[in-house]
Amino acid sequence: MDSEDRFKKIQRILIYILILNWGVAGAKIIYGWLTRSASMTADGFHSFADGSSNIIGLVGIGIASRPIDESHPYGHKKYETLTAVAISALLFFVCFNVIREGIARFLHPIVPEVTVKSFLVMGVTLAVNVAVMIYETRMGKTLRSDILTSDALHTRADIFTSASVIATLIGIKLGYPIFDPIASLLIAIFIAYAGIGILKESSRVLSDGVAIRIYEIERVVLSIKGVKECHQIRSRGRSDDIHIDLHVLVDPDMDVHKAHHLSYAIENKIKRDIRGVTDVVVHMEPMEEGEAQK
Numbered sequence: 001m002d003s004e005d006r007f008k009k010i011q012r013i014l015i016y017i018l019i020l021n022w023g024v025a026g027a028k029i030i031y032g033w034l035t036r037s038a039s040m041t042a043d044g045f046h047s048f049a050d051g052s053s054n055i056i057g058l059v060g061i062g063i064a065s066r067p068i069d070e071s072h073p074y075g076h077k078k079y080e081t082l083t084a085v086a087i088s089a090l091l092f093f094v095c096f097n098v099i100r101e102g103i104a105r106f107l108h109p110i111v112p113e114v115t116v117k118s119f120l121v122m123g124v125t126l127a128v129n130v131a132v133m134i135y136e137t138r139m140g141k142t143l144r145s146d147i148l149t150s151d152a153l154h155t156r157a158d159i160f161t162s163a164s165v166i167a168t169l170i171g172i173k174l175g176y177p178i179f180d181p182i183a184s185l186l187i188a189i190f191i192a193y194a195g196i197g198i199l200k201e202s203s204r205v206l207s208d209g210v211a212i213r214i215y216e217i218e219r220v221v222l223s224i225k226g227v228k229e230c231h232q233i234r235s236r237g238r239s240d241d242i243h244i245d246l247h248v249l250v251d252p253d254m255d256v257h258k259a260h261h262l263s264y265a266i267e268n269k270i271k272r273d274i275r276g277v278t279d280v281v282v283h284m285e286p287m288e289e290g291e292a293q294k
Helices: 003-035 038-064 080-108 116-143 144-174 178-207 214-222 255-271
Strands: 230-236 241-250 276-285
Touching: 003 038, 003 116, 003 144, 038 080, 038 116, 038 144, 038 178, 080 144, 080 178, 080 230, 116 144, 144 178, 214 230, 214 241, 214 255, 241 255, 255 276
Parallel strands: 241 276
Antiparallel strands: 230 241
């Protein structure tokens, strides 16, 4: 699948999920407000944030899909990772608001109304969230998309929060309304945890953290005939756009023509054996006479 098809597929997935997320959010917020359930309303705003993150993702994908130009010789793909950071920021904002509402409920208690419809709304929305999370996780891995992967983590947090809301409704029904603000604070913890996970992975990419372990690259390169040693191995980038550079020691008697072909062989084998590698820079160096005789 070429880059353009990949971005178009990610965009379609985000649009489908946006519609589902906002449908789920609307059901939770409206019914939570009608029944005065802080936990259900908080969960609804969490789902609404899921939808908002899809919009941010669509904008990010639009920029990331732009081709290489004079100002961006490495392309625009990191904008997709930058968008994932924006999604994490949105999660932290939602987390703050949920905590504020939970504390307010502790100070000014309200007994929510719990009916069969409450459980029905939460059951249906939970089923939708589980289906979305499974699909988005699978497609995120298939398409190697930071946005889909981070959004799937976002949705996974929503599943935990929805489950906690159902448990809270049971507690309220049994006569423990204090469970409602407690659950909203637990929801805030789930939201913050998802945001931290997204921010951690995005920071690795944006700060050029190691993308492939050195021993994996060494194993591939040293299996090529003509390579004596390799060192100063570096890798960086996203899982679908990894850049590698390394120094290779060869026989000092190797002519330029053979060294040139060996360089191409190394590049092609790395790209073939290590998924996601898009650029390899090989620095050829003659082995010292003393080392060559060993």
